[in-house]
Amino acid sequence: MLLSKILLPTLKDAPQEAEVISHKLMLRAGMIRKVASGIYTWLPMGLKVLRKIENIVREEMDASGAQEVFMPMVQPRELWEETKRWDKMGPELLRIKDRHDRDFCLGPTHEEVITDVIRSTVKSYKELPLNIYQIQTKFRDEVRPRYGIMRGREFLMKDSYSFNMDEESLQETYLTMRDTYKKVLERMDLEYKISAADSGAIGGDSSEEFHILADNGEDTIAVSDTSEFAINTELLLKDGEDIKSLEGKPSPDGKGTIQIKKGIEVGHIFKLGEIYADAMKANVLNNEGKASTLFMGCYGIGVSRLVAAAIEQNNDEKGIIWPHSIAPYDINIIAIGYDKNKEIASASNQLYLQLKEMGYEVLLDDRKDGYGTKIKDSELIGIPLNIIIGKQFIENKEVELKSRSGESSINSIADIETILEFFKDK
Ligand code: ATP
Numbered sequence: 291m292l293l294s295k296i297l298l299p300t301l302k303d304a305p306q307e308a309e310v311i312s313h314k315l316m317l318r319a320g321m322i323r324k325v326a327s328g329i330y331t332w333l334p335m336g337l338k339v340l341r342k343i344e345n346i347v348r349e350e351m352d353a354s355g356a357q358e359v360f361m362p363m364v365q366p367r368e369l370w371e372e373t374k375r376w377d378k379m380g381p382e383l384l385r386i387k388d389r390h391d392r393d394f395c396l397g398p399t400h401e402e403v404i405t406d407v408i409r410s411t412v413k414s415y416k417e418l419p420l421n422i423y424q425i426q427t428k429f430r431d432e433v434r435p436r437y438g439i440m441r442g443r444e445f446l447m448k449d450s451y452s453f454n455m456d457e458e459s460l461q462e463t464y465l466t467m468r469d470t471y472k473k474v475l476e477r478m479d480l481e482y483k484i485s486a487a488d489s490g491a492i493g494g495d496s497s498e499e500f501h502i503l504a505d506n507g508e509d510t511i512a513v514s515d516t517s518e519f520a521i522n523t524e525l526l527l528k529d530g531e532d533i534k535s536l537e538g539k540p541s542p543d544g545k546g547t548i549q550i551k552k553g554i555e556v557g558h559i560f561k562l563g564e565i566y567a568d569a570m571k572a573n574v575l576n577n578e579g580k581a582s583t584l585f586m587g588c589y590g591i592g593v594s595r596l597v598a599a600a601i602e603q604n605n606d607e608k609g610i611i612w613p614h615s616i617a618p619y620d621i622n623i624i625a626i627g628y629d630k631n632k633e634i635a636s637a638s639n640q641l642y643l644q645l646k647e648m649g650y651e652v653l654l655d656d657r658k659d660g661y662g663t664k665i666k667d668s669e670l671i672g673i674p675l676n677i678i679i680g681k682q683f684i685e686n687k688e689v690e691l692k693s694r695s696g697e698s699s700i701n702s703i704a705d706i707e708t709i710l711e712f713f714k715d716k
């Protein structure tokens with residue numbers, strides 16, 4: 291893609307409204323624009339990253355044996371009456387009326403819709419277990435939308451729902467999902483903790499949250515300094531107790547002492563048990579031919595929140611440092627004097643095509659600006675590798691390779707192997 295052609299409104303300074311680094315950088319890097327409180331448009335550079343994360347999630351969900359569907363965002367009141375959540379949910383549930391004065395809501399989650407589908411389609415234990423997922427827009431009228439897309443009102447979630455015959459089968463799917471989420475976060479090179487959590491409005495007997503460790507996290511988690519153990523401090527604090535007082539106490543798992551960390555919740559897995567299936571009379575025939583209530587689990591990943599969380603964990607004073615697997619582009623060819631020097635233009639074009647043919651996603655900065663502006667923009671956007679074609683190219687056919695993480699080297703433009711080798715370990 292030619293940089294001169296992209297809708298990329300980069301900003302020198304972040305607008306006043308942005309409090310946290312990820313929000314500032316997403317606005318400055320031209321990734322999103324605000325439409326209303328908690329509601330954003332994703333611009334091309336932002337959408338590229340969002341789609342990369344979505345694809346990683348989709349690949350890992352498919353690999354786990356889950357099946358993708360696409361449910362409606364608009365849901366009828368009647369389904370929500372069945373679980374009593376039409377009343378329980380409060381103002382976070384955005385309610386609307388159609389032209390016939392019928393009540394609907396914008397889906398903040400999809401337990402009701404999927405359970406309705408399953409109870410009318412699955413008849414026998416032989417068809418189970420099933421794990422059904424979607425990647426879809428959710429709407430929650432949050433009390434305090436903030437931090438840009440980190441806590442939006444409209445956001446993208448991967449939500450899945452498993453249907454199992456019994457507790458053991460549910461436990462198996464739950465562990466498969468736990469593993470799948472680990473794979474997703476590992477592919478994104480993010481540092482995370484799995485913490486025991488409060489099940490909140492969704493209900494159910496047990497749940498765990500996946501937290502990206504970052505100073506701007508809204509959650510406070512207690513982690514052991516020697517083991518994997520982590521727990522949301524919500525569960526640990528007794529009435530009137532201060533979070534600080536937990537620091538240094540023995541870890542509840544008996545290993546090491548507690549350290550207090552800030553985390554961004556990016557995933558949440560629940561064992562719901564029979565509550566929803568019971569409320570909605572979702573039964574199947576068991577192996578004795580008797581109607582048996584289904585066991586359910588639900589598993590969510592905040593796809594759009596992950597974009598912000600990845601930035602919170604990977605940035606410096608110059609801008610974003612994308613983990614390679616989710617960078618919007620792999621390589622930026624910075625052509626100095628593209629508009630004036632035919633040799634530079636043609637060498638840049640050729641390199642651009644060659645790299646694209648090899649399967650890389652490449653930007654070519656063909657704009658009139660000088661080196662300073664171009665490298666600053668590239669560092670702000672966070673492209674992993676820059677190839678600079680300028681004076682050294684005219685003098686002796688050399689290009690400078692510069693990684694976002696700080697390494698650089700000079701190479702012959704003909705030496706594409708070394709260029710890509712350099713790229714590999716960054
Ligand atoms: P939170 O405690 O942050 O409000 P939640 O417990 O309400 O999250 P779930 O209902 O479990 O969240 O939703 C699954 C995932 O969706 C969360 O782990 C989070 O990553 C994401 N998510 C939830 N609310 C928002 C929001 N307002 N904006 C962006 N992502 C969100």
Ligand code: MG
Nearest residue numbers: 430432490491
């Ligand atoms: Mg919430």
